[in-house]
Amino acid sequence: MRNLFGGLVIVGASLILGTAGCTLKATLNQTTDTTSNVTGTTSGSAWWNEDGQIKPDFKATAFVTLNQENLRQDLAAGRGEYLTSVSRLLGIPEERQPVFSSAVQAGYVKTVGKDPAALLALLRDASRPFLP
Numbered sequence: 679m680r681n682l683f684g685g686l687v688i689v690g691a692s693l694i695l696g697t698a699g700c701t702l703k704a705t706l707n708q709t710t711d712t713t714s715n716v717t718g719t720t721s722g723s724a725w726w727n728e729d730g731q732i733k734p735d736f737k738a739t740a741f742v743t744l745n746q747e748n749l750r751q752d753l754a755a756g757r758g759e760y761l762t763s764v765s766r767l768l769g770i771p772e773e774r775q776p777v778f779s780s781a782v783q784a785g786y787v788k789t790v791g792k793d794p795a796a797l798l799a800l801l802r803d804a805s806r807p808f809l810p
Contacts, residue, residue: 725739725740735765738764739794739798742764749797750786750789750790753782755802768805768809769810773788773804774808777808778808781807782800785800785803785804788800
């Protein structure tokens with residue numbers, strides 16, 4: 679009886695571990711496939727240098743794309759860490775950031791419901807007068 683119970687425990691553990699391994703493998707494949715699809719369809723070679731770092735020209739684009747909802751909240755308020763970060767990426771001097779924040783807050787309504795490209799366009803247009 680004891681040997682039978684021990685055998686069942688081993689078979690049960692093998693089934694559980696075998697099933698978990700398949701699930702882990704499938705999840706890993708799905709993750710890497712999705713990552714490949716995203717990087718392949720967003721002209722990744724243009725965004726990245728040979729060291730795997732985002733090129734300076736695309737840092738603001740990547741930031742706005744990945745943080746658009748938080749950035750919209752900061753735009754609505756006219757202040758916040760995401761708005762401060764994007765202003766730095768756009769090259770706005772620190773002493774001009776408060777005025778820049780007010781300027782983009784005024785244009786916030788134009789970006790509601792638009793894609794990240796429209797949001798980035800608003801930010802870049804608004805930053806021109808504040809650049810050195």
